């Protein structure tokens with residue numbers, strides 16, 4: 001049993017394999033947070049003691065006890081208006097205009113299995129893989145209830161959280177309903193890491209000490225965004241990849257979000273995460289309910305590697321769904337950087353023929369195949385073939401690709417409409433805009449109102465027709481602008497504040513319908529690369545195009561940041577041509593391949609421009625990748641260097657049984673008389689002997705972990721690193737013959 005509740009002591013403990021989370025219901029019925037960290041097996045209330053803190057008032061029920069203040073105590077789900085002046089998790093307006101909310105304990109329920117959330121993506125698990133705790137709190141002056149739900153996946157040290165708000169007999173308006181409120185008393189973990197960036201440069205980690213006050217990482221773009229990712233780490237100043245304590249939180253949501261951390265007057269930390277309240281207002285009718293998205297939490301006392309391991313496992317095995325959760329992903333060639341909008345059937349077939357000859361499994365036809373889409377000014381919404389480019393349609397093209405022994409995939413951008421399209425002419429009211437104002441354009445396009453059922457139905461039919469009429473095994477679901485002009489012609493004025501969240505719910509509903517109707521299709525998410533790279537999208541699409549930046553050097557930084565929360569198997573990663581189209585940089589082909597192998601490998605170039613020698617290299621790369629694919633996608637992933645600070649990006653994959661190790665990466669700049677640099681290979685078996693298959697050298701696990709290996713001597717910049725080590729006498733089950 002992971003969850004323990006003592007009615008007598010009013011004490012609740014959640015235990016996972018290595019961690020413990022504790023709460024206590026105090027004498028006034030307030031649910032206090034006590035502890036999140038190492039397994040301690042003892043009630044940690046003794047650490048929660050406060051003096052009389054001036055200007056931190058006291059609830060009336062505390063009588064003359066001036067040390068009892070909601071402004072200082074660690075609370076499990078904080079509300080405003082009643083004397084806690086820190087950031088709150090829940091705020092609402094009652095019918096009489098007041099915003100006070102004072103939640104007290106009502107009941108507790110524990111059951112086997114993991115709760116699910118209607119209409120929202122969430123961690124799923126079998127009856128024997130997880131447990132659920134539900135704690136119901138109720139306002140003392142109204143019937144408003146908050147059901148705090150905790151899902152526990154013991155073996156991966158994971159606790160999920162979500163909140164269901166249940167209204168009483170009077171209407172209320174929610175202003176904020178966070179998924180997570182986590183108080184960390186006693187000044188622990190006073191640094192944070194968030195993941196920021198921009199288009200073509202996503203999820204770069206930034207680590208900072210907390211300052212007193214509120215720090216924030218958020219998106220108001222309607223998507224989880226390139227600029228900030230809905231994931232955050234709190235850590236001790238001494239936390240490294242292999243030691244120190246850290247807590248990770250990852251929101252399972254693809255829309256505007258907000259992560260706030262308040263470092264308070266007593267050096268305590270409060271982390272609040274959820275839907276961005278600046279774009280949110282939700283009216284609850286009497287007895288209506290509202291469910292927040294889910295947050296996945298994990299604690300590691302052994303540094304960031306262990307934290308990432310927990311998140312990789314939970315996302316790969318309990319968020320990703322469908323056939324491609326386990327099925328091997330095809331190595332694909334994508335037409336975008338090979339041809340952009342300038343193609344016809346003949347050109348695509350030529351690309352496919354050369355690709356088939358190099359051993360690629362699938363051709364993906366990117367943007368430009370539909371309507372009058374010859375540049376990015378027109379055509380979105382018209383999801384039927386452009387017969388000038390594809391005279392035999394998608395069906396004919398797919399048949400020709402299939403005849404080359406390759407499968408066929410297709411790009412779409414369903415949530416968008418171009419003003420120059422048949423769809424816009426027929427349904428101008430389907431595009432988002434505020435009445436009497438001109439809409440804002442992004443890449444010349446407007447956004448469809450995904451909260452509308454008729455829009456969802458149209459897209460379901462249009463995409464279903466495409467999938468039924470041609471043999472299509474893969475869809476790249478793109479979304480190429482931020483959303484503003486928030487307004488839906490289908491919503492009453494007092495419900496306009498619901499639009500941003502309703503958009504996301506509409507998107508999820510459509511994705512659920514389509515992925516259920518076409519379970520054999522591999523769905524890849526995309527938003528100008530990684531602008532919607534989040535655990536919400538991964539519930540529907542088991543891989544996401546990581547970034548529009550295909551420059552291998554830049555990619556090592558993007559993939560480094562991405563790897564803190566997201567597993568390698570979900571990262572779409574391609575080898576492109578040089579000079580690179582985004583940066584003009586030239587990186588050797590082998591280094592481009594090594595970088596793209598840390599993901600679901602693809603190519604994004606015209607193979608007809610490659611020399612015979614380069615084609616032979618690509619052929620060998622694909623064979624090698626397939627031989628390592630299982631180890632790469634299911635092994636433990638370790639970051640060995642920090643490419644934002646060091647002259648290299650090196651990482652490794654270790655099989656679950658530690659029998660195999662694959663080290664890959666790039667040394668950025670070459671140096672004359674190169675200084676020797678070692679890399680410690682933590683996470684191996686101390687007393688086992690490992691052999692480098694290529695050189696025949698052997699080492700003990702102890703030597704590799706404490707002394708490490710030497711990085712190779714370089715010739716030229718962006719020099720590839722690769723070594724495969726195997727435990728002596730170990731027959732690797734994960735490796736195919738090359």
Ligand code: GLA
Pocket residue numbers: 336366367411478480526527528529545547548
């Ligand atoms: C986005 C995607 C690219 C490509 C283009 C097509 O930018 O991220 O990979 O599909 O759209 O317009």
